[in-house]
Amino acid sequence: MPKIVSARVIVTCPGRNFVTLRIECDDGTTGLGDATLNGRELSVASYLTDHVIPCLIGRDAHRIEDIWQYLYKGAYWRRGPVTMTAIAAVDMALWDIKGKVAGLPVYQLLGGAVRDGCMVYAHANGTSIEDTIAEAIRHRDRGYRAIRLQCGVPGLASTYGVAKAGQRYEPADGDLPTEAVWSTEKYMRIVPQLFAAAREALGWDIHLLHDIHHRLTPIEAGRLGRDLEPYRPFWLEDATPAENQDAFRLIRQHTTAPLAVGEVFNSIWDCKTLIETQSIDYIRATIVHAGGITHLRRIAALAELYQVRTGCHGATDLSPVTMAAALHFGLSVPNFGIQEHMPHTAETDAVFPHGYRFADGMMHPGDAPGLGVDIDEDLAATYEYKRAFLPVNRLEDGTLWSW
Ligand SMILES: O=C(O)C(=O)C[C@H](O)[C@H](O)CO
Numbered sequence: 584m585p586k587i588v589s590a591r592v593i594v595t596c597p598g599r600n601f602v603t604l605r606i607e608c609d610d611g612t613t614g615l616g617d618a619t620l621n622g623r624e625l626s627v628a629s630y631l632t633d634h635v636i637p638c639l640i641g642r643d644a645h646r647i648e649d650i651w652q653y654l655y656k657g658a659y660w661r662r663g664p665v666t667m668t669a670i671a672a673v674d675m676a677l678w679d680i681k682g683k684v685a686g687l688p689v690y691q692l693l694g695g696a697v698r699d700g701c702m703v704y705a706h707a708n709g710t711s712i713e714d715t716i717a718e719a720i721r722h723r724d725r726g727y728r729a730i731r732l733q734c735g736v737p738g739l740a741s742t743y744g745v746a747k748a749g750q751r752y753e754p755a756d757g758d759l760p761t762e763a764v765w766s767t768e769k770y771m772r773i774v775p776q777l778f779a780a781a782r783e784a785l786g787w788d789i790h791l792l793h794d795i796h797h798r799l800t801p802i803e804a805g806r807l808g809r810d811l812e813p814y815r816p817f818w819l820e821d822a823t824p825a826e827n828q829d830a831f832r833l834i835r836q837h838t839t840a841p842l843a844v845g846e847v848f849n850s851i852w853d854c855k856t857l858i859e860t861q862s863i864d865y866i867r868a869t870i871v872h873a874g875g876i877t878h879l880r881r882i883a884a885l886a887e888l889y890q891v892r893t894g895c896h897g898a899t900d901l902s903p904v905t906m907a908a909a910l911h912f913g914l915s916v917p918n919f920g921i922q923e924h925m926p927h928t929a930e931t932d933a934v935f936p937h938g939y940r941f942a943d944g945m946m947h948p949g950d951a952p953g954l955g956v957d958i959d960e961d962l963a964a965t966y967e968y969k970r971a972f973l974p975v976n977r978l979e980d981g982t983l984w985s986w
């Protein structure tokens with residue numbers, strides 16, 4: 584049995600910050616786990632280095648479930664994004680090690696493929712409806728079958744999901760949090776126009792998605808859902824904050840637009856009511872922030888009972904290690920729905936060489952043993968950590984709002 588002899592945290596910033604855990608075993612096998620929590624990276628790095636790694640040394644790396652329970656119950660302080668991201672990193676690394684020892688890709692350890700590939704969705708954004716549609720057409724021509732649409736809101740200087748002209752969209756953009764201004768009224772007017780234009784330009788053979796990013800009240804979300812129903816959205820994401828899981832029942836009473844939520848969730852307890860009451864259609868909890876492959880499988884198994892499908896978060900602040908893990912998971916989980924895909928920069932791809940691939944709107948994790956991702960530590964060391972915060976949002980009268 585491979586015994587854990589050392590582990591270390593690697594922080595690198597090839598354009599944006601990533602925190603990676605590398606675990607090494609006495610037989611020379613190593614495993615990688617992503618531990619990136621956007622805007623709060625160093626808290627997880629410290630949690631791992633100061634509180635988790637010392638407890639891993641000497642343990643049998645094959646005892647994935649036991650180590651998961653040890654870190655979760657053993658901390659006494661349960662749940663929370665920092666704890667669950669740290670546990671996720673350990674969990675991913677242990678699955679990587681098990682796969683390498685077995686000589687099998689992780690999806691084979693999870694029961695094998697139940698589909699040929701994972702359908703992924705791309706991001707189309709632009710300051711205007713026209714720019715957004717043009718971007719969506721480019722994605723369609725590259726083969727994507729599902730596209731998320733976000734456009735600028737007239738009268739607002741910036742909008743979630745929309746890049747500044749000529750730049751890639753990266754929300755963690757300030758050494759201190761930048762402040763954005765939000766108007767629900769202005770936003771609610773433009774989105775139906777965006778979807779109408781998209782159907783006109785792209786037709787009906789493509790899935791269209793939209794992220795509300797927690798900005799509406801439940802009844803406003805019900806209204807927007809109704810307005811978008813004629814354009815058959817694939818999903819409306821994060822319509823309202825989900826600390827109160829019952830809020831989604833109210834949205835459901837007013838619209839048949841499919842609902843997705845959960846990129847900020849970190850445990851099954853965050854979505855238990857949402858799933859059991861069938862208040863959502865897609866659960867977006869992700870491997871890196873929700874306790875790793877081990878815990879996400881538990882969430883998916885609960886969701887399967889209620890015909891809720893997965894739709895894992897996959898923004899660029901999730902490293903290629905998470906992307907690979909998500910694809911192994913997605914390939915093998917019965918109730919997979921869709922996977923978000925926001926390609927990383929060439930610098931990030933060079934730091935994390937990987938075997939996953941995209942073709943015809945689908946992604947496949949590849950067949951290398953383990954997760955199929957490595958880290959070039961020498962290259963990683965050339966990119967120093969750079970503090971970066973996610974923005975905050977205020978209403979036009981100055982009231983702090985959800986970003
Ligand atoms: O990709 C999405 O759906 C997001 O909402 C991206 C988030 O804003 C981003 O991951 C925050 O770190």
Ligand SMILES: [Mg+2]
Binds near residue numbers: 821
């Ligand atoms: Mg989102």
